Amino acid sequence: MFVVSTPLVFVRRIEKLAFTHIIADCLIFVTAITILVVAALHIKDKGISAWGEGVPAINESTWLTMIGSSIYSFEGIGVVLPIMEVTAVPK
Numbered sequence: 001m002f003v004v005s006t007p008l009v010f011v012r013r014i015e016k017l018a019f020t021h022i023i024a025d026c027l028i029f030v031t032a033i034t035i036l037v038v039a040a041l042h043i044k045d046k047g048i049s050a051w052g053e054g055v056p057a058i059n060e061s062t063w064l065t066m067i068g069s070s071i072y073s074f075e076g077i078g079v080v081l082p083i084m085e086v087t088a089v090p091k
Contacts, residue, residue, distance in 0.1 A: 011017060043051060059066075
């Protein structure tokens, strides 16, 4: 990870990473479409009643961990970078 993250430290303007952001958006879109297609094929083959058979709706032993993880991921770097860019002193 050190080898991958070290060169990224030297990027001074976040706009230079816009192309990689577009690639990431495309990959997210392809993943979402893949999940929808696989789910539709599963429902078509086995019916809606077989969906999630034997899987509880809420895991009662770890649901608090899930809430903490979701809050941490929503309050992460996606919030920090735009604030830093707005409050930066112009050169």
